[in-house]
Amino acid sequence: MAVTDSPSSEIPGTPFRVLLPQVLPALVVGVAASLLFLGISTAAEKLRDVLWGTLPDAFGIGGFSALWTIVMLTTSGVAVGLVVWKVPGHAGPDSASTGLGGAPMAPGVVPGLLVATALALAGGVSLGPENPIIAANIALAYWLGRRAQPAVPGAMWVSLASAASIGALFGTPVAAALVISEALVGRPGHGSLWDRFFAPLVAAGAGAMTTTLLAHPSFDMSLPALTDPGWGDLSAAMAVATAAALFGLLSCYAFPHAHRAFRRLRHPMLMLPVGGLVLGLLGALGGHLTLFKGLEEVRELTSNIGGWSSGELARMTVVKLAALLIAASCGFRGGRIFPAVFVGAAFGLLVQALVPEIHPAVAVSAGVLGLLLATTRQGWVSLFTAAVIAATPAMLALLCLASLPAWLVVTGRPQLELDDSGAPLR
Known part of the structure; x- marks a missing residue:
């Protein structure tokens, strides 16, 4: 994941007066990142219900029959192919060469990327939403943030959007903190680790809480508990x-x-x-x-x-x-x-x-x-x-x-x- 140091990392012993103004932008980015994730997920789920439930029922075909599975995945390929081919921005970079983060894309790329992502999620493609959602949130936060607060370095918006997206996707800011800690290893910077984490963790917490309150996500698979390992x-x-x-x-x-x-x-x-x-x-x-x-x-x-x-x-x-x-x-x-x-x-x-x-x-x-x-x-x-x-x-x-x-x-x-x-x- 590409996380760029926030401005606080450049100031030794970052004081209260520097950290406090970061709270509101971090909260806004966190909530917005979660809402974007939930919006795309909800749209994909509703389309999935139509494609794998309503349509096959109307045709009298089993929703997960071999025939319908082949038809749906092939059709999904055609639909996403049209988006990549014709929609401005071509749905962003190839996912094969993208990870959890990266440089901000042009905002005009985001609609095509989100449409392609929703179509793939609904169509049954074996990929998750994490890379496109993070890329879209980085692009939007960077573009809007630079216009709303030109004095704030662009690196801050990238960092906030990355952390907020990971918090929203996993439903906890802990995942974002762990990813950011890996990204910051070996990077130059001043101030304590928690000063450098402060704003991204606010964004991650806001994103995670928004997702939790609205969607109640859980990774708990109800596995039998192991209480006394040997x-x-x-x-x-x-x-x-x-x-x-x-x-x-x-x-x-x-x-x-x-x-x-x-x-x-x-x-x-x-x-x-x-x-x-x-x-x-x-x-x-x-x-x-x-x-x-x-x-x-x-x-x-x-x-x-x-x-x-x-x-x-x-x-x-x-x-x-x-x-x-x-x-x-x-x-x-x-x-x-x-x-x-x-x-x-x-x-x-x-x-x-x-x-x-x-x-x-x-x-x-x-x-x-x-x-x-x-x-x-x-x-x-x-x-x-x-x-x-x-x-x-x-x-x-x-x-x-x-x-x-x-x-x-x-x-x-x-x-x-x-x-x-x-x-x-x-």
């Missing part, structure tokens, strides 16, 4: 996280090749419909749980622990990882964190089905940890997400230790993001 649980967590990281790296190594293959088609009206067709075929193979961004599907997956065969779990794990790879390669706009959470959870349940002695909470949270470390290389966010999924304080120490061998596996390896030349970031 050495066996620790070794299992380390083994599952490392194995999940290795599995996730498969997509990272394949990513530049898949991306290059779709780029040979050259035109968005070829790349995206072909990608949509492939996603439809994968969805028909994997079933409805392997569609969409994946967070609600994880809840359904983990609500039936013991009810899935190892074959079903293996199929869903492989199909969802392949769907994430294709969706990110062919030009759809979206983020990779939420689909990776599903892959990690399914991987963990697969291991638990094969080795029933492993506690479900250990298997699922360690699987999510390993997959996110491999695909995002965001250590704190990976650890945070895995911990809140388990929702058991006793799991935190296990996950901290489990992250160490998994990190040794992934560090220095390609990640699921490319630079502008198409080469993988490391």
Whole structure:
């Protein structure tokens, strides 16, 4: 994530009189960022209900039948392709080369980006909203903020919008603080760490509270609680996280090749419909749980622990990882964190089905940890997400230790993001 230091970082021993004026802009940006996220999410959900419920019912076709899945994903590719081709700004940069943040886009790009994102979310594409929402909020906050308060450095608006968006997306400012702490490592700056965090945390808190009050989000998957972890649980967590990281790296190594293959088609009206067709075929193979961004599907997956065969779990794990790879390669706009959470959870349940002695909470949270470390290389966010999924304080120490061998596996390896030349970031 690209977070630029706020003005307070340039002033040694930042005083009260410098921090206080940052509160109101941070609150405004936080609430606005959350409202944008909720607006796009609500629009996508309503369109999803029409596309996957009302329409197939009207035609007398099963909403998640193989035929309808293939038709819908291919049609989604056509619709997003039209936006990328014809709408001013071309829906922003390729999601394959964007992470959690970046330089502000021109505001005219934002409508096309949000439309493409909503269409992909509603159509069942295996990408999340995080990257486009953060990019849109940065663009709008930078553009509006510079006009409302020209004396405030543009870097502040970027920092506030980034933090606010992450707080809104995860429903807590803690995630934003962890991401910002990674971004600030090695950056020059004066003042205490909390002085530098102050305004972004206000924005993140405002964004998180707005989302919580209006939408009540939760990452809690109601997994069986682990109250008394032992050495066996620790070794299992380390083994599952490392194995999940290795599995996730498969997509990272394949990513530049898949991306290059779709780029040979050259035109968005070829790349995206072909990608949509492939996603439809994968969805028909994997079933409805392997569609969409994946967070609600994880809840359904983990609500039936013991009810899935190892074959079903293996199929869903492989199909969802392949769907994430294709969706990110062919030009759809979206983020990779939420689909990776599903892959990690399914991987963990697969291991638990094969080795029933492993506690479900250990298997699922360690699987999510390993997959996110491999695909995002965001250590704190990976650890945070895995911990809140388990929702058991006793799991935190296990996950901290489990992250160490998994990190040794992934560090220095390609990640699921490319630079502008198409080469993988490391």
